[in-house]
Amino acid sequence: MVLPGLWLLLLLLLLLLLVAGARWLRGRRKVSNLRLPPLAPGFLHFLQPNLPIHLLGLSRKLGPIYRIRMGLQDVVVLNSNSAIKEALIKKWADFAGRPPIPYEKLELDLSLGDYSSTWRTHKKLSRSALMLGMRGSMEPLVEQLTQEFCEHMRAQAGTPVDIHKEFSLLTCGIICCLTFGDKDVTLVHTVHSCVQDLMQAWSHWSVQILDIMPFLRFLPNPGLWKLKRFQEHRDHIVRQQLKLHKDSLVAGQWNDMIDYMLQGMEQLREDKGEGQLHEGHVHMSVVDLFIGGTETTATTLSWAVAFLLHHPEIQKRLQEELDLKLGPSDSGSQILYKNRAQLPLLTATIAEVLRLRPAVPLALPHRTTRASSISGYDVPKDTIIIPNIQGANLDETVWELPSQFWPDRFLEPGRSPRSLSFGCGARVCLGEPLAQLELFVILARLLQAFTLLPPADGALPSLKPQSYAGVNLLIHPFRVRLQPRRPAPRDQGQSP
Template sequence: MVPVGLLLLPLLLALLAGARLLWGQWKLRSLHLPPLVPGFLHLLQPNLPIYLLGLTQKLGPIYRLRLGLQDVVVLNSKRTIEEAMVRKWVDFAGRPQIPSYKLVSQHCEDISLGDYSLLWKAHKKLTRSALLLGIRNSMEPWVEQLTQEFCERMRAQAGAPVTIQKEFSFLTCSIICYLTFGDKEETLVHAIHDCVQDLMKTWDHWSLQMLDMVPFLRFFPNPSLWRLKQALENRDHIVEKQLRRHKESMVAGQWRDMVDYMLQGVGRPREGEGPGQLLEGHVHMSVVDLFIGGTETTAITLSWAVAFLLHHPEIQQRLQEELDRELGPRASGARVPFKDRARLPLLNATIAEVLRLRPVVPLALPHRATRRSSIFGYDIPEGMVVIPNLQGAHLDETVWEQPHEFRPDRFLGPGANPCVLAFGCGARVCLGEPLARLELFVVLVHLLRAFTLLPPAGALPSLQPYPYCGLNLKMQPFQVRLQPREAEAPGLGSASDQ
């Protein structure tokens, strides 16, 4: 017989949750808050960023809605996002400490999910220094080398349909492996790649999203929660093994890769950076952030770029003409260094347009108000969760002409609007933005110089993302034929051939 207490537990938890919601609303009664959208099930809407943008027609660019038991404020325009994240960044630099975040950060608070503090700032500074200073002179050559090897593998499959997102995913994982661990050994790359895939798939499950919105659900059985814990154990085992290897072979004052640099930067007090000190656990979570934030995000963006170019062969042809004009014959070893990327204005404009239309993390990660503040004249109480709708801001008709159209030329010429928020802005701007922009530039230069992108049997990929996504804006799987350009017949790859 089931004990009466167990039967009453769900009712008791529901009553407590309801009381908490009512108490929260009562505390806010005297504030001038953004308008509230009725309902509780907004997270179930397909194409959530577009749905949230649609609500602005009646409510304006800033409003509140309920996600489970919590009110959140949604920002849907460039002006509201920049007011909060740039001009008032100190007020909105926090992160909500929700159950899945705490679980994923179990080893030590990480950069992406960790709450704002002086120690968090020191952690971010160390990781950014490792990325931009520790490997400054070797990052671009490594990306170039691995991209050339990627193109050679693709050349071996010339003309055959290729599942390009999977190939990009292995490439970006190889780059992160090399920069972080100084190792591109295939077994390690595959192990880390599979780990990241498993972790992201499990973390995106709807039952874990519900747990974040209704925390008392943690008292009930949840198979996805168990799978997430298993994926995290596997993640930590891989990272700890690499950290041990580095500590055993490291030479003081020298660094071979980012892990060497970071390990030599922890364990000592830092003047002016608050209580506590950086520990090996912080290096552990920096590595996790680099792989989670730097593998699939860049691979998905590259895949969206290929999909748009398959739909717009005239843009692809203009890009190849630009490359040929700047780099000469395809057989030459000429290259455009990233610092000279302005020599390829159309390529830069194409990357900007892909990032505008398909920001890979369209709702960013949620922010938390660290103190009472305001946005657009509305009061924002301390602790309020704020969600920047980056994709919504990129589709704002008051800023962008024909915002849903793929038009790289909007970023060319005088008066072009260069502001794309795909990597966020302010204190929480994506740590890996410099690396991601380098990868997008280098990979597309090599790919478009070496190949013409063609749809297999004329089957163009869908440009619509999966309607129900987690953190990343996922796309429908598709294939592409990579036709070596030296093998092209006259006119191959022109719009008439599509």
């Protein structure tokens, strides 16, 4: 028996094909004189379970730049380092736009909002809050919360733990402290639960399909309704924090990013310059930090643990490097992030994890703000561009043995430890400096204090990502045993 919903979906797909055919005929007449990238056959590419790798596979037949059909329009996919850098760095102004999102008003959103003078001002304020407002407190805060995390893990020593959940709570706590100035456990768990709900709802097929068939937003959609309820809950939490901060704000002083941005917003109003901001921009900056700064970093940390479980010889070398530079975990020694070159293997390992498993493997879609070109191909205005970051990170013309986990590649002279995993150009990830700091400090302290071991049954985590849905490249759930490398200090009531 065929369910009524399935019949409706089949009818909608038929309608989509008819409308797409009509648009294709009209569009063909308009672009007949242009040299467009080759078109990949088929309509169902976005249903592939490992989409970034599927798109990379198409490049072997069509070249690094080609078009695929997404609903009623063609999108251009970039699969190589050179193509992505040409578009997003060399010709950044042509490719800095964002496609419209049909199911939420995101003109105030830094990640998804379109390029404009107001967007530039908004990004400048948010980046200033992160890099200048929190400059003196960011690293000590990450260090402190990571030490508390290690103490929490020591209390569970020998017991297999869901390490991704623990990392997720840690990164959420860091963002709460930086943004709200508060690490209250109840608040952290409330925000963490909200972020998890949003990510799950966003990745549901009933929401994802709206990117391909936006006209479906006019039909009843329980998945979209659920997403909107979670967004309302998210906004309620942020509004409460904004009110608390406005009530306690002291001119010229700030304790966290909200304080800094509220005062920066007022200063912009007084200056009456281009791109005026209001409280809604501060609100969405907070949302961006939580959505983009918790799960992505936690997932990258989880991938790092998974790779080290598969490669204990690299874990041993990392611990030897840490012991040489930092000594025992209870020695109180600290290596500043600015001196990270003193831990070259750790820096290289982080770079290799980011290369192989970028948290956002297809980046976020771009849109051309005017007619342009890439590698000799014409790209009309308002074309959607998908940078296949994971594909570029596996580019055989750039990387030797690209699919192999080999941190030593970044120890070679002249090899930069930075891949495209955080994007590049005008739309480079705002939180990259914080994420890099967290990865460095958390992995250093974790490996200094513990040896990572599989559960008693010896089961190793899968290195194959979950089926691609939504934005993030997710890891399959796994557990790890954290074996303390040294006994707990005396002040914790245990023998040395």
